[in-house]
Amino acid sequence: MHDIIYIEQLETEAIIGIYDWEREQPQPLYFDIEMAVPIFTAAQSDAINDTVDYAQVSDFVCDWVAKSRVELLETLLENLSHELFTRFTGIQTLTIKVSKPKAVAQAKTVGLIIKRQRPR
Numbered sequence: 001m002h003d004i005i006y007i008e009q010l011e012t013e014a015i016i017g018i019y020d021w022e023r024e025q026p027q028p029l030y031f032d033i034e035m036a037v038p039i040f041t042a043a044q045s046d047a048i049n050d051t052v053d054y055a056q057v058s059d060f061v062c063d064w065v066a067k068s069r070v071e072l073l074e075t076l077l078e079n080l081s082h083e084l085f086t087r088f089t090g091i092q093t094l095t096i097k098v099s100k101p102k103a104v105a106q107a108k109t110v111g112l113i114i115k116r117q118r119p120r
């Protein structure tokens with residue numbers, strides 16, 4: 001059984017992309033994040049330290065993404081998943097979706113979804 005802590009449409013900004021115009025100023029990125037976290041202990045103790053704090057994850061993702069300078073969404077999400085597993089030890093599996101609405105004029109949005117398990 002999987003318990004999921006989630007964050008929807010987290011708004012961030014980053015310098016990201018392969019074109020010159022994308023390297024000049026930040027553009028919006030929206031994150032949907034699902035974290036499989038066993039919640040049994042926190043549900044018994046009612047203590048935030050026994051679970052993964054979605055507010056802390058949200059703050060971390062916004063700060064980290066703002067400092068990133070990669071070109072591809074692939075690089076961004078692979079690196080971000082490693083950071084989240086390292087910093088938030090309660091996360092067992094992770095699904096991250098990133099949307100880049102300014103990337104393709106004809107599309108409402110484009111992006112990438114990855115699913116990862118905590119490395120052994």
Ligand SMILES: Nc1nc2c(c(=O)[nH]1)N=C([C@H](O)[C@@H](O)CO)CN2
Binds near residue numbers: 016022072074100104
């Ligand atoms: N698979 C990907 N395709 C594209 C990416 C990407 O990060 N991953 N990036 C771009 C450009 O930066 C685009 O966002 C600007 O139009 C193009 N394709």
